[in-house]
Amino acid sequence: MPKLVSVTELNNLCASMDKNVYERVSSFNSQHCITADTKIIIVGTITPPKGTNCGYFYTAPRNNIYGYIDAARGTNLKELKNKLNGGNLTDLQKAQIVGKIKNVLREQRIAFLDIMDKAIRKKSSYRDSDIVAYFLDKSMFQNIPRGAKIICNSRLAEAGFEQIQKDLGCNLSYKYLSQRSGKKVEWIAELQ
Numbered sequence: 088m089p090k091l092v093s094v095t096e097l098n099n100l101c102a103s104m105d106k107n108v109y110e111r112v113s114s115f116n117s118q119h120c121i122t123a124d125t126k127i128i129i130v131g132t133i134t135p136p137k138g139t140n141c142g143y144f145y146t147a148p149r150n151n152i153y154g155y156i157d158a159a160r161g162t163n164l165k166e167l168k169n170k171l172n173g174g175n176l177t178d179l180q181k182a183q184i185v186g187k188i189k190n191v192l193r194e195q196r197i198a199f200l201d202i203m204d205k206a207i208r209k210k211s212s213y214r215d216s217d218i219v220a221y222f223l224d225k226s227m228f229q230n231i232p233r234g235a236k237i238i239c240n241s242r243l244a245e246a247g248f249e250q251i252q253k254d255l256g257c258n259l260s261y262k263y264l265s266q267r268s269g270k271k272v273e274w275i276a277e278l279q
Contacts, residue, residue, distance in 0.1 A: 089218035114201040126196040135213030141171040144199040157279035200245030237261035
């Protein structure tokens with residue numbers, strides 16, 4: 088189980104880790120697209136390497152979240168994600184596609200947040216179980232729009248979200264729905 092640590096502890100661990108085995112990673116929370124009228128926030132742990140290479144939440148090739156949103160809302164997010172994964176794009180081209188993704192999400196009033204600000208994980212791993220240590224990004228959860236539906240997509244995301252709520256002294260309702268073992272029909276129902 089990954090260890091929740093302070094910023095100082097994470098920095099100390101980072102200094103002593105084998106950089107051939109582990110990497111320090113950051114969330115995309117600073118690029119969120121939450122607005123005052125956001126209706127659904129999907130909460131995860133931290134973006135895996137293949138998504139990080141593309142530059143945004145849930146853009147790893149095997150991730151299904153965009154397909155679920157497309158099925159529920161008739162959007163083209165999966166097509167945009169596939170373009171990000173499709174070849175040798177410049178940073179500018181990636182940024183333009185990510186901008187289009189964010190525009191679609193804003194139009195649909197859907198946003199993403201990760202519970203972690205920074206983490207140490209095994210290199211190239213997408214698994215929560217390969218996260219060694221992390222610290223929470225509490226500040227991003229302070230201004231969640233009232234009435235927004237919150238979906239935690241893993242047990243670690245759920246545990247982190249509960250800890251953030253405890254630390255902030257709030258009690259927001261949420262639903263747990265696994266992105267790995269959850270059924271597509273359940274996701275579609277929650278995203279409509």
